Amino acid sequence: xxxRRFILATVAGGAGLATAGLTGLTASTxxxxxxxxxxYANFGLAVEFLLADFYEKTTAAKLFKGATQRNxxxxxxxxxxxxxxxxxxxxxxxxxxxxxxxxxxxWPASTFRSKQAAATQGLKITQNLLxxxxxxxxxxxxxxxxxxxxSMTANVAQQAAVLSEALGRRTTGISFPAALDLESATNALExxxx
Amino acid sequence: MKRIALVLAAAALSVSLxxxxxxxxxxxxxxxxxxxxxxxxxxxFRALDPAQRYSFAGSNALETQIRQGxxxxxxASASPVxxxxxxxxxxxxxxxxxxxxxxxxxxxxxxxxxxxxxxxLRTKDVKLVVAxxxxxxxxxxxxxxxxxGMSSVLAKVVSQETDVRAVTGKVALGQADAGFVYVTDAxxxxxxxxxxxxxxxxxxxxxxxxxxxxxxQNKTAAQAWIRTLLSARGQxxxxxxxxxxxxKKAAP
Numbered sequence: 272x273x274x275r276r277f278i279l280a281t282v283a284g285g286a287g288l289a290t291a292g293l294t295g296l297t298a299s300t301x302x303x304x305x306x307x308x309x310x311y312a313n314f315g316l317a318v319e320f321l322l323a324d325f326y327e328k329t330t331a332a333k334l335f336k337g338a339t340q341r342n343x344x345x346x347x348x349x350x351x352x353x354x355x356x357x358x359x360x361x362x363x364x365x366x367x368x369x370x371x372x373x374x375x376x377x378w379p380a381s382t383f384r385s386k387q388a389a390a391t392q393g394l395k396i397t398q399n400l401l402x403x404x405x406x407x408x409x410x411x412x413x414x415x416x417x418x419x420x421x422s423m424t425a426n427v428a429q430q431a432a433v434l435s436e437a438l439g440r441r442t443t444g445i446s447f448p449a450a451l452d453l454e455s456a457t458n459a460l461e462x463x464x465x
Numbered sequence: 466m467k468r469i470a471l472v473l474a475a476a477a478l479s480v481s482l483x484x485x486x487x488x489x490x491x492x493x494x495x496x497x498x499x500x501x502x503x504x505x506x507x508x509x510f511r512a513l514d515p516a517q518r519y520s521f522a523g524s525n526a527l528e529t530q531i532r533q534g535x536x537x538x539x540x541a542s543a544s545p546v547x548x549x550x551x552x553x554x555x556x557x558x559x560x561x562x563x564x565x566x567x568x569x570x571x572x573x574x575x576x577x578x579x580x581x582x583x584x585x586l587r588t589k590d591v592k593l594v595v596a597x598x599x600x601x602x603x604x605x606x607x608x609x610x611x612x613x614g615m616s617s618v619l620a621k622v623v624s625q626e627t628d629v630r631a632v633t634g635k636v637a638l639g640q641a642d643a644g645f646v647y648v649t650d651a652x653x654x655x656x657x658x659x660x661x662x663x664x665x666x667x668x669x670x671x672x673x674x675x676x677x678x679x680x681x682q683n684k685t686a687a688q689a690w691i692r693t694l695l696s697a698r699g700q701x702x703x704x705x706x707x708x709x710x711x712x713k714k715a716a717p
Contacts, residue, residue: 310614310667317666366611373670453614454584457664464665 304413309364311407311420314453316357317464318400320371322430323350325378325393332383335437342433349430353423360416375465390437392463397431399459402451409450498686499536501527503543503601503673504628505566505647509706510541513699514690523600523628531556531678538681539690541673543629543647544601548674557676563694565709566671568605569648571636571658578642583661586618586643593621594632594641601671602629606645608669633658647671649707673708 326347330340354371361368381388401424408420432442497517502510507521520527520535524542531537531551540557542548548560572580578591586593596603603625610616626632629646636644637657651660675694677687693699700711 305614306611306616307614310612313612314664314666367608367670369666369670373668374665454582457666461662461664 304364304411304416308407308411308413308416309361309366310453311403311411312357312360312364313366313369314403314457315400315407315423316354316361316369317374318396318403318456318460319350319354319357320369320374321376321460321463322393322396322400323347323354323371324376325389325396326350328378328383329389329393332389334383334386334389339433339437346430346433349426353426356419356423360419377463377465386437390434393434394431394438396460396463397427397434398448399451399456401427401431402449403453403456405448405450406452495686496683498538498683498690500539500541500690501531501535501537501678502539502541503527504630505543505602505650506541506673507630508653509649509702509708512706513702514693517690521628521630523596525599525601526627534680536680537678538683538687539675540678541675542601543671543673544604545672545674546604547601548676551678552676555679557678560674560676561691561695562672562711563675563691564673564700564703564711566647566649566673567668567709568602568609568645568663568671569651570643570661570663571633571646571651571654572643572661573636573639574657574659575639576642576659577639580643580661583613583615583663586621587615591618591621592623592642593618594624594626594635594644595619595622596629596632596645597625597627600626600628602632602645602647605669605671609645609663609667612667612669613664652707671709 326343329335330343330347333340335343358368379388379392382392383389404420404424404427408417408424411417411420428448435444436442499518499520500510501520501522503524504521507519510517510519510521520530520537524544524547527537527540527542528547528551531540532554540548540551541563542560543566545560545562548557551557552560570580570583570586572578578585578589580586580589580591585591595606598604598607607616607619610618623641624635626635629650632644633646633650633654635641636646637654643661648660651658675691677684677691681687694703695711704710
């Protein structure tokens with residue numbers, strides 16, 4: 272299997288995992304998480320909207336071709352599905368989930384003008400989201416929520432690999448990426464979230 | 466004698482010119498509208514149209530007054546909850562969204578508690594002031610804290626106020642270490658307070674609605690006033706005071 276087929280296969284696998292997570296989530300709604308735990312979902316939802324917007328603008332700019340372009344189209348769908356799962360999680364927990372229209376994303380003017388700028392920005396977003404999902408997957412009290420975050424972690428890691436390759440870097444990086452707290456990730460992405 | 470007559474004639478001319486001038490400057494001959502509006506709209510509404518009669522307070526208090534028969538022509542609320550309550554009760558016409566806002570945490574310029582991030586509220590010893598839960602900004606404050614997973618900081622609240630202006634005043638005067646207000650109120654006291662941003666992902670959906678009160682004797686003028694508020698002039702005035710553009714889905 273060449274690298275392109277490998278990436279496509281793993282992306283498809285990630286979508287399957289996310290669906291499984293959503294199914295598990297339905298059964299967990301009676302369990303209830305604390306507000307502190309639901310903060311991961313509020314952050315994740317906003318960043319998934321940001322990512323979906325990023326992929327939409329990147330693919331519309333036609334900066335990439337072939338497999339990379341197709342993977343970015345697929346990644347947009349991943350972000351939208353993650354957002355749907357997190358919306359359901361929040362609504363089931365009694366919170367009023369944000370919608371995309373609540374945000375005015377603030378992209379730097381140069382973001383979608385070159386492959387380098389776009390992929391760098393995308394990588395920054397995915398790496399911060401990945402760090403927060405890792406923390407959520409290991410710290411939340413509700414097992415079904417942990418499963419959801421674990422599957423989303425796997426998928427966002429695939430997206431990071433695609434963006435890393437688009438920058439001409441390796442698709443595999445360090446063995447143990449760091450988990451992130453909400454405050455650090457918020458500080459890193461606040462400028463983009465508007 | 467001639468000099469006295471000249472002075473008297475000049476004085477009479479001056480008075481008549483002044484009267485003529487004031488009549489020309491008056492924007493309308495009809496009676497002013499009575500507009501009940503959220504406290505956060507105080508500065509912008511007065512600047513937009515100083516000729517009307519205003520009553521500014523917490524939207525929940527204004528809703529109660531209108532229920533009790535207060536003689537308002539228009540009601541502008543900082544939360545759709547209050548206007549929709551009155552609409553369901555048949556007391557106002559269908560409300561329209563006219564602007565949006567965001568929340569901020571403010572601290573006195575001297576910043577005695579040493580707050581630099583909203584997350585510092587968790588760890589620092591803070592005298593926090595918020596609006597009561599039934600006041601729109603008080604409800605929004607609780608939404609922010611819940612989204613951030615920081616509802617526990619409500620244990621640090623030393624005072625619950627009846628409207629946003631009271632929260633702003635207490636922090637500006639240094640009677641509290643921090644308070645949650647609208648960004649528009651923070652701007653009004655920018656020389657006395659510092660603003661700490663609330664993350665975009667934790668912001669509540671702050672929407673302002675306005676409606677004509679059904680008991681109004683001046684409905685035509687009230688509807689015209691709403692049109693002015695929704696016009697480019699009205700929206701520019703709101704933006705100049707820091708309000709957010711009309712939400713995409715609510716735009717007419």
